[in-house]
Amino acid sequence: MCGILGLIDPGQAVVSELYRGGLALQHRGQDGAGLVVFDSRFHRLSGLGLLSELFRFKDPKNYPGSLGLVQLRYATAGEGSAEEVQPFVLSFPNGLALIHNGNLTNDASLRKLLEQRGYRRVNSLSDSETLLHVYADALTRQRALELSGLPRLPESAPENNEDLFEAARLTMMTCQGAFSVVMLIADRGLLAFRDPHGIRPLCMGRQGQKVAFASESVALDVIGLPLERDLLPGEAVFVDMQGNVHCRQLIPARPAHCVFEYIYLARPESVIDGHSVSAVRERLGQCLASRCTTANELQVVFDVPSSAEDAAISFAREVDLPYRKGIRKNPYSQRSFIAANQALRAGMVGTKFLFEKRVIDQQAVAVIDDSIVRGTTARRLVESLRQKGAWRVYFFSASPPVRHTCVYGIDMAVSSELAASTRNLEEMTHEIGVDHLQYQTLADLEDCLQGLPLCTACFSGNYPTAVDAEELEDIGRARAKVSAGAA
Ligand code: SF4
Structure with a gap:
């Protein structure tokens, strides 16, 4: 990107x-x-x-x-x-x-x-x-x-x-x-x-x-x-x-427009290929809420700032719960997802988010995130929420599990780094340490884009261009080398 x-x-x-x-x-x-x-x-x-x-x-x-x-x-x-x-x-x-x-x-x-x-x-x-x-x-x-x-x-x-x-x-x-x-x-x-x-x-x-x-x-x-x-x-x-x-x-x-632009990459104020990014994110939150089976166990809704904010606000509205700022972003920290390697990313999660005990303590919190890619951010967030006294943590991903590499310019080219590539829902729940985990379904994600022709390859494995195994390996090897070299 x-x-x-x-x-x-x-x-x-x-x-x-x-x-x-x-x-x-x-x-x-x-x-x-x-x-x-x-x-x-x-x-x-x-x-x-x-x-x-x-x-x-x-x-x-x-x-x-x-x-x-x-x-x-x-x-x-x-x-x-x-x-x-x-x-x-x-x-x-x-x-x-x-x-x-x-x-x-x-x-x-x-x-x-x-x-x-x-x-x-x-x-x-x-x-x-x-x-x-x-x-x-x-x-x-x-x-x-x-x-x-x-x-x-x-x-x-x-x-x-x-x-x-x-x-x-x-x-x-x-x-x-x-x-x-x-x-x-x-x-x-x-x-x-x-x-x-x-x-x-x-x-x-x-x-x-x-x-x-x-x-x-x-x-x-x-x-x-x-x-x-x-x-x-x-x-x-x-x-x-x-x-x-x-x-x-x-x-x-x-x-075949990249659906990840709407989920995470673009700014909410942008309009891309005729669709408002913030409006798509609001629909993602509504869809998550419509399939939520644990609403009566929740007390408060947080977003993982800032690309999940619109989804979290609409989710909270749909389940009739307060949306609060339990997690805030340090504006002087870079986006961890686009840091050059895993070591940098892990370190940055610790400085990127700030937590407010006053709204977290003794609460059953619903955390809305745009996606779970490597699991690093989610795991560290959940640990921090528990340290601040969260009673139970329910995690909602506005997108489906990321299981396949992206070869089109998003830094998800090494499949072994994708947390959900080898884990089912139960294993992911354990991996990030939450009480409950819910993903968006691919069908709901596509519905939120209202018929726009999409690339969803990182979720579905259906690449819009011919990509042979050798090219996939080349790209993955090059990214792995950068991660290792910089680490
Ligand atoms: S695989 Fe497709 S949808 Fe996923 S990030 Fe890459 S371009 Fe976007």
């Missing part, structure tokens, strides 16, 4: 708005941040850590240009080094910069292919750099056709930007997995495209000639751009230097 934002505003410097919009996406990645703007050349700034840290001693005037990109990195490929922080930039062809959210499942074979051709080497371990080279390769081929002097179809002339769309189409055909992409093409404009399944989100905001592409609509809110629409799966949108918008459906759409 990463946060990406591209912005073009003809005649205006965009760096300040990129910064503000980027801050609104910081929840999507805290490993690193990077920005590039373009006037007559690329001005790039990147590093490990938060976006605010990156800009602490920087003067925005040194980053001129009316178009640019910003990315908030959450490492799901590579080693998490500074070299892997986006945007990636290439000077040939044209001058290209790229930001990407997602994960390529065929990264290893693409690298081999690029190297075999003998003229492209992917320098970092990031699959986003691979993606940039694949696009650059496709665009170079378009240029070679031009230079050969061979007759071309009129619609492939650069003047009408069909060369950019054709390169995007070839990239979509070549890459597998999840990729929401925004590219800056020197002297030509911004190009955005989304993989044919639209696994990761990407929306567009526009006011006059000012246009932005963002992972979540909350970034558009912050920079004052109305949400126009989401890019369709398999679609590319190009905005030229005058702010004119050109759209192409390059590959037939086979939508």
